[in-house]
Amino acid sequence: MKIVYTDNNATTKVADEVIEEMLPYLGELYGNPSSMHTFGDKVDRKIKEARQRVADFINADPDEIVFTSCGTESDNAAIYSAINAFPEKKHIITSNVEHPAINNLYQHLQKTKGYEITFVPVDKKGLLDLDALYDSMSDNTAIISLMRANNETGVLFPIELIAKKANEKGILFHTDAVQAAGKIAIDVKKMGVDMLSLSGHKIHAPKGIGVLYVKKGFKFSPFLIGGHQEQGRRGGTENTVSIIGMGKACELARENLTIMDTKVRELRDYLQIQLLEKIPGASINGDLELRLPNTLSIGFDAVEGESILLLLDREGICASSGSACTSGSLDPSHVLMAMKVPFKSAHGSIRFSLSHYNTKDEMDIITNTLVPAIQKLRDMSPFWKDGKVI
Numbered sequence: 001m002k003i004v005y006t007d008n009n010a011t012t013k014v015a016d017e018v019i020e021e022m023l024p025y026l027g028e029l030y031g032n033p034s035s036m037h038t039f040g041d042k043v044d045r046k047i048k049e050a051r052q053r054v055a056d057f058i059n060a061d062p063d064e065i066v067f068t069s070c071g072t073e074s075d076n077a078a079i080y081s082a083i084n085a086f087p088e089k090k091h092i093i094t095s096n097v098e099h100p101a102i103n104n105l106y107q108h109l110q111k112t113k114g115y116e117i118t119f120v121p122v123d124k125k126g127l128l129d130l131d132a133l134y135d136s137m138s139d140n141t142a143i144i145s146l147m148r149a150n151n152e153t154g155v156l157f158p159i160e161l162i163a164k165k166a167n168e169k170g171i172l173f174h175t176d177a178v179q180a181a182g183k184i185a186i187d188v189k190k191m192g193v194d195m196l197s198l199s200g201h202k203i204h205a206p207k208g209i210g211v212l213y214v215k216k217g218f219k220f221s222p223f224l225i226g227g228h229q230e231q232g233r234r235g236g237t238e239n240t241v242s243i244i245g246m247g248k249a250c251e252l253a254r255e256n257l258t259i260m261d262t263k264v265r266e267l268r269d270y271l272q273i274q275l276l277e278k279i280p281g282a283s284i285n286g287d288l289e290l291r292l293p294n295t296l297s298i299g300f301d302a303v304e305g306e307s308i309l310l311l312l313d314r315e316g317i318c319a320s321s322g323s324a325c326t327s328g329s330l331d332p333s334h335v336l337m338a339m340k341v342p343f344k345s346a347h348g349s350i351r352f353s354l355s356h357y358n359t360k361d362e363m364d365i366i367t368n369t370l371v372p373a374i375q376k377l378r379d380m381s382p383f384w385k386d387g388k389v390i
């Protein structure tokens with residue numbers, strides 16, 4: 001069966017060019033980049049190239065790039081470093097729609113170390129309450145950490161604006177750009193952030209490689225204490241193959257940004273229009289403008305998201321209900337709940353997240369599968385009668 005893959009916010013296909021770039025280092029070029037011999041040095045030089053490519057992707061300097069094992073590690077390292085740098089400050093500001101990669105860390109810090117965490121609310125469109133955010137800033141704030149783009153709805157937060165306020169008040173600022181990377185341009189200098197997280201598997205690199213950008217001048221303390229690797233900022237022999245893959249993926253992502261903003265956006269909008277036209281009782285979750293170009297979170301009244309996913313899966317269509325990481329629970333995701341999406345559509349919400357590998361034919365396959373699938377589920381639903389919710 002042909003797979004129609006529209007779950008790119010969960011993970012992406014590793015690009016052929018990335019595999020090609022990595023293969024020699026998985027095979028014959030296995031040297032340790034820290035070794036003194038020429039054989040190891042060959043790998044070291046390739047890592048330098050990868051570091052430069054990542055730096056170019058986000059407009060950073062190569063020595064501001066720290067390779068980690070994933071987005072989660074980058075997020076954790078950023079927060080721990082901030083609280084180590086300012087041990088006397090016991091307050092952290094974030095939003096109530098962050099990814100569990102960082103959200104669960106806040107709950108942990110709250111419970112075990114007595115940190116006060118301000119979870120700034122969002123409105124119905126998923127947009128941040130900026131007044132509440134600014135009001136919560138204080139001399140006791142160790143760090144503000146906010147995602148650039150939401151993984152479920154694609155809604156964007158105005159990081160540049162908020163980082164400016166944080167800088168004026170001398171508060172450290174981190175952004176989780178794991179979902180934004182490769183979909184919209186990332187420029188750390190323009191954004192004015194102190195730290196920024198990336199994850200390889202969201203941008204067509206392998207799973208198990210992440211990046212933390214650390215602005216020059218910040219007294220970063222390592223999360224993994226060990227050898228001298230990454231200039232003492234992350235111990236452990238480098239994941240050379242994946243670092244090399246990450247470098248290539250960043251180069252490709254930079255080249256593909258225009259395609260994201262044109263072809264992928266058009267495909268997403270085409271799918272959105274088709275579904276809204278052909279399925280009654282459907283609504284989009286999140287702001288229509290301030291949103292990633294590849295993401296469509298759409299709720300269907302009076303049906304269960306999991307049931308929709310099963311029917312899509314039978315036709316080889318991969319999508320997600322809420323966040324892939326939180327599926328398994330039947331409650332609507334914390335993001336949709338924070339947005340106060342009505343229960344009738346939050347329960348039937350599906351996320352389609354596209355990449356440049358998708359085609360218009362695939363969007364038609366999705367529509368032609370979903371229309372009868374939703375009808376079938378509503379025919380069985382006690383909450384749907386005569387074309388509307390009862």
Ligand SMILES: Cc1ncc(COP(=O)(O)O)c(C=O)c1O
Nearest residue numbers: 070071072099101151178179199
């Ligand atoms: C916004 C966001 N941050 C962090 C992560 C975690 O990244 P990783 O899977 O590389 O740990 C994800 C993964 O879904 C994400 O969407």
